Amino acid sequence: MSIKPLREMTYGSLPAAVYASNEELGKAAALEAAAVIAKAIGARGEANIIIATGNSQLSFLAALGSMREIRWSAVNVFHMDEYVGIDPAHPASFPLFLRKHLIDKVQPKAFFPVPNSGLEADCRAYEALLRAHPADLCALGFGENGHLAFNDPPWAKFDDPVWVKVVKLDERSRRQQVGEGHFASLAVVPTDAITLTIPALLSATRVLAIVPEARKAEAVERCLLGPITEDCPGSILRQTPQARLYLDSESSSRLTLA
Numbered sequence: 001m002s003i004k005p006l007r008e009m010t011y012g013s014l015p016a017a018v019y020a021s022n023e024e025l026g027k028a029a030a031l032e033a034a035a036v037i038a039k040a041i042g043a044r045g046e047a048n049i050i051i052a053t054g055n056s057q058l059s060f061l062a063a064l065g066s067m068r069e070i071r072w073s074a075v076n077v078f079h080m081d082e083y084v085g086i087d088p089a090h091p092a093s094f095p096l097f098l099r100k101h102l103i104d105k106v107q108p109k110a111f112f113p114v115p116n117s118g119l120e121a122d123c124r125a126y127e128a129l130l131r132a133h134p135a136d137l138c139a140l141g142f143g144e145n146g147h148l149a150f151n152d153p154p155w156a157k158f159d160d161p162v163w164v165k166v167v168k169l170d171e172r173s174r175r176q177q178v179g180e181g182h183f184a185s186l187a188v189v190p191t192d193a194i195t196l197t198i199p200a201l202l203s204a205t206r207v208l209a210i211v212p213e214a215r216k217a218e219a220v221e222r223c224l225l226g227p228i229t230e231d232c233p234g235s236i237l238r239q240t241p242q243a244r245l246y247l248d249s250e251s252s253s254r255l256t257l258a
Contacts, residue, residue: 002028003019003027005018006018013241014238014245016244017246018249018252019246019247020248021248022212025059026210026212027059029139029246030060030067031063032206033060033208036205037070037071040137040205041074041075046076047075047137048136048137049076049135049138050080050135050137050139050140051079052079052139052149053079053098055180056211057141057210058101060139062101072106073108075109076108076111076112077103077108077111077112078112079094079098081194083190084116084166085192086190099111112126114196123166123194124164127163127164130163131163138208139208140210141210142220142223143173143219144218145172146231147170149198150194151195151233152233153230156198157230158199160200162197164194164196164200166192168191169191169192175189177189179215198233202242202243209243209245211245211251212246212247216251217251217253219234220255222234223237224238224255225256
């Protein structure tokens with residue numbers, strides 16, 4: 001089965017495809033993810049994947065979780081970020097989100113939640129875990145400010161020397177969490193998070209950037225048409241040969257079409 005995009009473009013070394021709807025985008029990205037996972041399992045007997053959370057990833061996660069051909073018992077799942085000090089039972093907890101929308105449905109070989117302590121020792125331990133399980137796939141998105149994971153300006157570093165670190169959250173990034181319904185107001189959104197850095201995310205053999213919805217249109221425009229800069233972290237994907245960008249008609253609406 002394949003899903004044909006409305007159009008395809010290339011930005012630098014980044015191929016991008018636009019799909020008619022969020023649902024079609026999610027299915028198309030899940031089909032590629034399943035192929036990457038199957039290839040890794042065939043080569044080594046297991047696959048290591050890093051998966052994003054957030055409302056924009058729901059169509060992808062639903063499609064991925066419904067694919068019976070994936071041998072989940074051979075898949076190790078990592079994710080990207082978590083708020084420092086958040087109650088693991090809080091509705092905004094990212095491991096809780098991922099358990100609800102994928103982990104509990106597919107029962108992978110292992111799920112490794114990002115620790116929420118904010119301790120340097122825990123950052124280094126999670127980095128060691130990532131390095132011991134080289135990622136075959138990283139499925140990520142753009143934040144409304146162009147961030148990758150929680151690498152917000154000015155904390156985003158393309159050449160970050162570490163793979164996991166504690167960061168302060170940009171106000172726009174925090175407002176996004178309120179807008180998605182995860183917190184009642186800006187005042188209760190945590191100000192600190194632990195995140196995989198950009199080198200950690202882009203260490204994956206294959207990177208799928210899954211970016212639907214109209215609220216991401218400005219970030220898509222900046223990442224694809226503006227300068228490649230840490231002020232717009234997603235722009236680095238234009239220099240990431242192993243990446244592919246999945247858009248829908250809404251998120252691509254501000255792109256100038258040739």
